[in-house]
Amino acid sequence: MTERSFEELSEDIDTVRQRILAMMNALKTYFVAKDEVIELMTLATLAQEPMLLIGRPGTAKSDLVIRFCEALGVTGNEYFEYMLTKFTEPSEIVGPIDIGRLKEGRYVRKVDGKLPEARIVFLDEIFKSNSAILNTLLTIINERKFYQDGKPVPVAMRMLFAATNEIPEFTELDALKDRFVLKIESKSVKDDHFDALLDAGLTAEVQRAFNLKPWAKLCSLDDFEAAKRYLDHIMYRAMNPDEGRPNRDLYFPPGPYAAFKRILQTLEKEDGIEISDRKVVKLYKLLRCRAFLFHGGTIQRSDLQILRYIPNRAQDMQLIHEKVDRLLRIDA
Amino acid sequence: MTTQAKALVLDGVDQLAAWALRVSDAQASAPFRLFIMAPGCRTPLVVTGPDAALQLGGELVEIDLDTLPIAAIRDADHPAGLVGAVATSRRLPAEAVLWCRDEAARRRLIRASLATGHDAIQTATGTRPTADGTAAVAAPLLRIAPPGWYTLDLAHEEDLAQVYVPASATGSVWTLWGTEYPLADHVDVHGATQVFLTGEGPMGSRRTVAAPVWDDVYQMLRFELSPAATDESWAAPETEPARFTIPLRFVVTHRTRTPAMWILGTDGRDRLEQLLGSMDESDADQLQFALQRDAGGREYILLRERHAERGRQHIDFPALALAPWHEYQNLFVPVDRDIEPLLRRDKYREVFGLQPRRVTAAWEEGPVLRVVHVAEASFEPLTRFVDYIVGEGAQVLQRLAASAVFDFGRYRLVRRDAPATERPLPAQAARPSVDDAFPVAEPEVVHDSHPAVSQPPISVPKPTAAVQKSALEEREIELETEIIIEGQSPERWRMLRTVKSQLGHIDEAALCAVEAMWLGDPPASLDGSTGTFAALWAQTRTAPAPAVAAHWLTELRGSLATARSSLRKKERWLLWERLFEISPDPVGRARVREELLDEMADTGLRPQDIPGFIQRRTYETRFVTGDGSADEIHAAREILELVGDAVEGADTACITLVGRAILAYAAERLGDELRAADLRDDGERAFSAATDLSPTDRAWLALYMGAGLELYAAGTGCEWLAQSAELREDAVDAPLGAEELAKVAASLLERGAAESPTAFLAAENFRALYPSEHKYADAIAIQGDVEQHIRAGEFDTALALIQAVADDIASGGRELELRQLAWLLGHVVSALTRVGRAAEGTHVLSRFAEGIPEIRTVPMRARLYCVLARIKLGEGFLEFGDQQRGMDWVCDAVRAAWDSDRPLVWLDHLDMLSAALAAIESAPVEARAAGVGAVIEALFLNRPHDQDTPDYRHIKLRLLDHCLEVGLSKERLSMKRYKRYVDEDEYHVRSRIVRRTP
Incomplete structure (x- = not known):
């Protein structure tokens, strides 16, 4: 996609935003009680921040990602999906070594149909991977590149979704866990929405049988990229050229800002939630994206609800979700 | 004087830690407080002077306050101002x-x-x-x-x-x-x-x-409801609310409970009768019974188990099975039903009207729920209503058998060299007709010296008459005997297979087919046989399709390996041969061959390699003559007659009566079932009629009657044995008799399992030589040396040692008391046979013999040991083949022991006889009669000053038993034949495997 200027983007950015919202709302109708997840997936894709889906088997994690990709028209090699195990080798993710070139002394991988070529990547059971995979993934997630013949090569990945049944406690995985700023549980819905689940499931089967995708083609991944680019421009322009510091107040008013800071500190001090510096910065970016997506501009107190999704441990999720909501209600 | 407080800030914690501070002050006598605050420290160090010093390190450091870079010096009363937050x-x-x-x-x-x-x-x-x-x-x-x-x-x-x-x-x-x-x-x-x-x-x-x-x-907080909230109070209505009526219902449950009560309908009686016919009385005792009638006059039988937790497996006919509900013991519901809804436990009492001393059962009959109450008193033990009888048919048959007369006029009873015992035959009566069976004709009473005394009758099973065999069965026996005595041949095995198939002995027929195949017959089908070999053999007969041949072969090899332990050696080889025909494998064939030959070299053919019917028939051919066993049979019968004469001539009723029971068992083993039956009849009559038999004697009689029957026909002697045990309790006239009886009973019944019954009996009887360290020290030392050399394989040395001892004793150079010599001689004989020097044995024993004095010259206290030493010598001679000399030594020792003016005391005498019998066993059966005769003669001596106590009588009886066993050692009679069969079979097996051709 060719880089568009701010002016070009500004012309139809609102239309782009509306298309994204339309896709999001359409997708919500085909899942039962997954609105929150779909909103977060949309936000994460906009911000191009990795997102982790947590849930027991059969809670629509894979289905959500697949339909999301279908909704964006991402097919073929643009989409890469893999289930990781402790035996998975990097070649299964990033491609096997090209033997022909290896004989020439070059360490080059064949990436056709593999992660480096995909724009959206879905890795299932990500915490079951071994350290070789972890090292490769961290580089890809952090730097959006991988090494071919010793040289860094950008990956096409724009969005990484990962899924897991549970978040393990191993400290070796802390770095990977921290890369996923947003983590959300995909819960079972049959207890509260049994009838709706059956209806939706039947509808899904029928749609699958007849290859119907009514949620598709409402927007594209290019729309997301355009919106992201637009926001990058906004943030760039918001920087105070004189002082070299961004004018944060412009899009992050003091009230929500103070609340943001306070809530983060409260979660850290009272509940022991680990919030790295990286996460703070990412959260700020996500807040900006959310504000743009849902109400087109300045961060509001309601945008701070994404703080629900920052815990690194599954057992903290419910607690933090409720606590953030409670804190947001103070002085609301 | 103003107190000065100074705070100083030092740079470097190291400095503080390394140095102790001594504060000097111009006004040294003035008290002061010194606060020392180091960067990074949270709490200052406080020093109070003038003479306090900080000992933080190993050195003291002088500090002059005036020169220190003090941040500020303030009023001493307010030190807080010196160092702030x-x-x-x-x-x-x-x-x-x-x-x-x-x-x-x-x-x-x-x-x-x-x-x-x-x-x-x-x-x-x-x-x-x-x-x-x-x-x-x-x-x-x-x-x-x-x-x-x-x-x-x-x-x-x-x-x-x-x-x-x-x-x-x-x-x-x-x-x-x-x-x-x-x-x-x-x-x-x-x-x-x-x-x-x-x-x-x-x-x-x-x-x-x-x-x-x-x-x-x-x-300071006040909480209030929102303005829209209402606040109202409700009241209860005046009338009580209507009650809810919830009918209890039975629902099917898949978890059935253990039944504890059954309700039977009109056909219950017949079914119950059938059930009682198959139930033990002890089980029937566990059931309670109640017969009840409902309002319509219909009868029901209720059965209830007294101990519900046991469950009942017997009642498998249709009946309404009920189990206690909800831990109530007087409320029963069907075992596959639950009552819903589940109530609080005490509610059931009210709902079902439960009362004490009343049992309530509830079940559904169609749409109707039936609740039935039965008084607890209605239930009584089931056995109270049961009469156990011997079947009516059996009673009739017994009367017939008792009144029947068998005419053996055309047969003549033959005994070789045995004086015919005049026994009155029952008077011949006209053969009764069936109509005359009722009323019962009383059997003729045989008058004997013992007046009839009413004794509690015991049901004594009559000796089973020989079942008439069919022609096929006779032919089966004939063929098996031919194979055993005359040898194996494919024709004989084929014929035997045909006969067994016709008799329905399919598995045995299959074994015959294998034997025939082994001797050269072509492979045959084993259809119908259920053995492992037959199943595998069938697999080898069907050729697999080429596509699956490899897999089929692999599976078959696996099956063969798995079934290895359950196959006979011949079967294994036949199967492998067949497998190698299908899939040639020279290496595999060689492996299997070596494996089988190794097994043959190690253990030879095991008993399970020999067909079971061959083993049984081998034993039963012990009376078949033609191969040299006739002499053994003759000798055994001779000994039987010797004992029989002694028994009949005994002057003690106990010896005669019990002796006959012992003889009966021996007669049966010699095939003389008729004589055995007669002897048992005598025993039975004596038991029932004898009055001068003490309870102990009667207990012995019952013991031998029962033991003989148990040993010969298992299960038929238990009544006698039970009677013996009962009588034992009453054995007050001879305290030892009661204990001895119990031991003898156990030892008699173990006789069948003993490899050598005579050795078993000898160990029981022979009590004289029990070595103790201090009495047999020299003999033990010699024996120990000999043993050491034998274990080290130094057989020549062992022999030389024995020879040296014999020479020493003969020359008088070594004095060994007779007790020790007698003990040593037994071990010498054993040692000589173990080192394989039986040839020198006779010479060695002769040297020992020179050192043994004449019995009459030996003091009384050592006479027994002298006798025993001579007997042991005789045993040795017999062992090494010098039969005449050996028997002479034994018999002479026995006679010399009692034929003297100072005979041995009874116990010693009996011990001596027991040792003599053990020695006689070393002779071939056909040469034993003379020795047994000498023993019997010594056993029935009329020694006036001897005591004729029950103990001595019973020991005599045991010795008589021993005498008979000496003649009847089964391994002598049938084991030889069996061993010969096995040897021949091993030859067949080896030859085929080695030569690879039948």
């Missing part, structure tokens, strides 16, 4: 006091704190100076313990309040949140005041206030 990171305190900006701010903070769940809030009012410091104004205070971060941060960031946290342990000094005051503990707080320190650095200020009076926040 130090900035630090904000942490969540355990407690915080908030000086709120105003009331609105306080309210907001209270809301925030309550919203975040921190409601331990107290309020108070303090005063603070105005900005210009000229006046004091009221300040709302909050105290939160513990506070939430959100509230503190809100207060701090939005300037809603000044947040103070405890600075000292006393809780009286407070510092701003995010600062610390190291000297807080040294702040003097007087009375009920609180000090709030503000500002950082040495110039920070403080505020001293009276301790606030705190109130709980809830005292």
